[in-house]
Amino acid sequence: xxxxxxxxxxxxxxxxxxxxxxxxxxxxxxxxxxxxxxxxxxxxxxxxxxxxxxxxxxxxxxxxxxxxxxxxxxxxxxxxxxxxxxxxxxxxxxxxxxxxxxxxxxxx
Numbered sequence: 224x225x226x227x228x229x230x231x232x233x234x235x236x237x238x239x240x241x242x243x244x245x246x247x248x249x250x251x252x253x254x255x256x257x258x259x260x261x262x263x264x265x266x267x268x269x270x271x272x273x274x275x276x277x278x279x280x281x282x283x284x285x286x287x288x289x290x291x292x293x294x295x296x297x298x299x300x301x302x303x304x305x306x307x308x309x310x311x312x313x314x315x316x317x318x319x320x321x322x323x324x325x326x327x328x329x330x331x
Contacts, residue, residue, distance in 0.1 A: 241273050241274055241275055242266075242270050242273060242274040242275070242303060243274075243303040244262070244275065244276045244277070244299060244300070244301055244302070245276075245291075245300045246258060246277070246298070246300075247279050247281055247287070247288070247291065247293050247296060248278060248279070248281065248296055249280065250280065250282055254297060254312075254313045255296070255297050257313040257315060258299070258312070258314045261313060261315055261317075261320070262276065262320075269321070270326075295311045295312075296311075297311070297313065299314060299323075301323075308323055308324055308325060309323070310323035310324065
């Protein structure tokens, strides 16, 4: 079985490869459930077959909040491809999420 660290390292070596996304939540709150649903739908439409999604409950891994500098939840971190990006909230604003993940250019 391949660990998430090994998947991350493999993706980092391939700039055209998989996207690595981490969604940080705390419990099964309505906002967390919406964020998970919205993100899964967006990933299937925009990144089908090219992404790894990790949903991390900070109640189970509280040290990650400080390590990842998370100050609001839910928080999505795009670890790969570079540059690292963050989007906060339930991810219901599709355009904001696409821009935040660099899947769509910013409006001028």
